[in-house]
Amino acid sequence: MEMAARRVRAFKRWMKREGIQCSDALDLTVSATQGLSVTALADLHVGDAVARIPKATCLTVITTAARDMIDAAGLDGSLGLAVAIMHERSLGEQSHWAPYLAVLPEQEPIPLVWTAEELLRGTELHDTVKEDRGVMLEDWKESIEPLQDQIGSTQFESFFGFEEYLAARTLVASRSFQIDDHYHGVGMVPLADIFNHKTAAEDVHLNTSASTENSESDTTENSGSEEGNESANESTTSTTSSVGASTNDDVASSATDDDGDDDDLEMVMVKDVKVGAEVFNTYGLLGNAALLHRYGFTEPDNPFDIVNIDLELVLQWSASLFSGQHRRARLSLWRRLGYSGCASHNSEYFEISFNGEPPNELLLLLYIMLLQQDAYDKIDLALATTGNSNGHMDGILSDKTEKLSDITAEFSEAVLLTNTICNALLSLADMRESLYGKNSIQDDIEALKRCCSIKEKKLYHSLMLRISERRIIQKFRTFATSGSQVTTGEQASPRKKLKRK
CATH class of the missing domain: 3.90.1410.10 (set domain protein methyltransferase, domain 1)
Incomplete structure (x- = not known):
C-alpha cells in the first residue's frame, strides 16, 4: 500500500x-x-x-x-x-x-x-x-x-x-x-x-x-x-x-x-x-457481459443485462419438429419479408431483455416456422408473383381477434403468443439454460455467497454474470408460461413494431 x-x-x-x-x-x-x-x-x-x-x-x-x-x-x-x-x-x-x-x-x-x-x-x-x-x-x-x-x-x-x-x-x-x-x-x-x-x-x-x-x-x-x-x-x-x-x-x-x-x-x-x-x-x-468483457467487473441487478438466443439454437429446436427443407423454406420466407436478428461477427441472435421479454422478430420467426402449410403457401405465392405480402397476413390471421392489413403493422401478444409459440419459447429457454452445465442457478448463488470478491475476482464476476443471465432466462420462462393466458382472453400489452432490415 x-x-x-x-x-x-x-x-x-x-x-x-x-x-x-x-x-x-x-x-x-x-x-x-x-x-x-x-x-x-x-x-x-x-x-x-x-x-x-x-x-x-x-x-x-x-x-x-x-x-x-x-x-x-x-x-x-x-x-x-x-x-x-x-x-x-x-x-x-x-x-x-x-x-x-x-x-x-x-x-x-x-x-x-x-x-x-x-x-x-x-x-x-x-x-x-x-x-x-x-x-x-x-x-x-x-x-x-x-x-x-x-x-x-x-x-x-x-x-x-x-x-x-x-x-x-x-x-x-x-x-x-x-x-x-x-x-x-x-x-x-x-x-x-x-x-x-x-x-x-x-x-x-x-x-x-x-x-x-x-x-x-x-x-x-x-x-x-x-x-x-x-x-x-x-x-x-x-x-x-x-x-x-x-x-x-x-x-x-x-x-x-x-x-x-x-x-x-x-x-x-x-x-x-x-x-x-x-x-x-x-x-x-452496458450489461454485465459487456462490462466484464471490456472492464473486468460486473454490477448487481444491472438493468441493461441481456441474454442472447442464437439463431442456430432456434434452428436446432426446429430440427426436432421439422425437416431440413421445411426449416430452410420458413427461414427464407422470414428473411424475404424483411426481418432478421441482431448480427455480430458471423452469428445472428435475438436479445432477451432484462425483464425476460423476447423481441418480436423472434416471435414472428417462430410463428412462420409453425405456420400450417396452406398459410405458408399463400404468402410464398404472393411474394413470388408480386413481391408484396400485403393483405395475405389477414388471411393467415383470420381466426384471430385482430386482423392486420399490412405485415409491418404492430403485432400484439394476442396474435403471436399462441400456445405452440409459448411452448417453443419454453423449449428455447431450456436449451439456452443447458449451456451453463449441470450446476443449477441455486448452486451458482450458493457459490457466490462463499466467494471473496477481492481474492477471487475472476470467479466472483463470472458467477455474477452467470446468475444475472440465468435470472433473465427465468423471467423468459415466466413470460412464455403467462403468454398462453393472453391468448385465452386477457388484454394484450402493447409491443414494439417489428423492424425490417
Whole structure:
C-alpha cells in the first residue's frame, strides 16, 4: 500500500509539471479493496470544471516516442495505441509517461487474459473471448512481430511479446478514450481514467474545452477501469472546487489550432456530489457481459443485462419438429419479408431483455416456422408473383381477434403468443439454460455467497454474470408460461413494431 501511495504522489507531481489541472476538491486515494478511486473533498455541483488535461499529455500514437515506427508500419487505432504503450513501458524511467504508467496495473483482469475459460461456460462471453484471443494473435503476428528487426530481439522479447501485447490491449480496452476524430484518435488520458464506472449514474463527464458551448456534439466516448485511483491529501492546483473555465479567447485559439494539441480536455460535473462520496464516470449503458468483457467487473441487478438466443439454437429446436427443407423454406420466407436478428461477427441472435421479454422478430420467426402449410403457401405465392405480402397476413390471421392489413403493422401478444409459440419459447429457454452445465442457478448463488470478491475476482464476476443471465432466462420462462393466458382472453400489452432490415 505504501508503494502504491508513493506512486500516486509521484503521479500527482508529474501532472502538475505537465500542466494537468486537478481540483483540490478531488481526492485520489488507494485502498486494498477498491484500488484507485476518486472521492469528493468538498461538495461538487453541476457545471463545476474539476480537471483540465492538455491533449499533449495524453499517450497516443501521435505523442509517443514510437510515432515514427508506428507510422512506418501503418498502424493506428487500438493496435497502434497498444504499440505505443509497449514502447513507453520498454523505456522505463526514461519514458515521458513513466509516473503515469507506474500507477496503472500491468494489465486489467478482463477475460481476454483469463486462462480458466470454464468460468464463463454458457455465458455470452464464452465463445467471444476465445474468438478475441484468436484475433489478437493474428494481429500480433501480422503487425507486431515484423517490428522485431527495428526493436531488437532482446527488447522485443521482453516488452513486445504476445502476452505483453495482450496486457497492453487490456489497458486500451478498459481505459482509453476517443480524444478526437482526426488527429490523436483513441488515446490514454491521465487522470480521466482513474474515475470508476457506475452504470447510468455518471457524475463527471469528459469533453474538450474548445466545445464547451456544444458538448453534446463533441463529447468523448468515456472509458476507464474498475480499479480507479487514490492519493494523499496533496493538491495539484490552488483552486478549491473547480479549475478555471476557458475564456472566449481560449476557445478561439484552440478551435483554430491545426494539430489538435492546443485545446484541452475538460472534466465537468454533470451531477451534484456530496463531500466524502465517490465521484463516478460512466462507460455507457452496458450489461454485465459487456462490462466484464471490456472492464473486468460486473454490477448487481444491472438493468441493461441481456441474454442472447442464437439463431442456430432456434434452428436446432426446429430440427426436432421439422425437416431440413421445411426449416430452410420458413427461414427464407422470414428473411424475404424483411426481418432478421441482431448480427455480430458471423452469428445472428435475438436479445432477451432484462425483464425476460423476447423481441418480436423472434416471435414472428417462430410463428412462420409453425405456420400450417396452406398459410405458408399463400404468402410464398404472393411474394413470388408480386413481391408484396400485403393483405395475405389477414388471411393467415383470420381466426384471430385482430386482423392486420399490412405485415409491418404492430403485432400484439394476442396474435403471436399462441400456445405452440409459448411452448417453443419454453423449449428455447431450456436449451439456452443447458449451456451453463449441470450446476443449477441455486448452486451458482450458493457459490457466490462463499466467494471473496477481492481474492477471487475472476470467479466472483463470472458467477455474477452467470446468475444475472440465468435470472433473465427465468423471467423468459415466466413470460412464455403467462403468454398462453393472453391468448385465452386477457388484454394484450402493447409491443414494439417489428423492424425490417
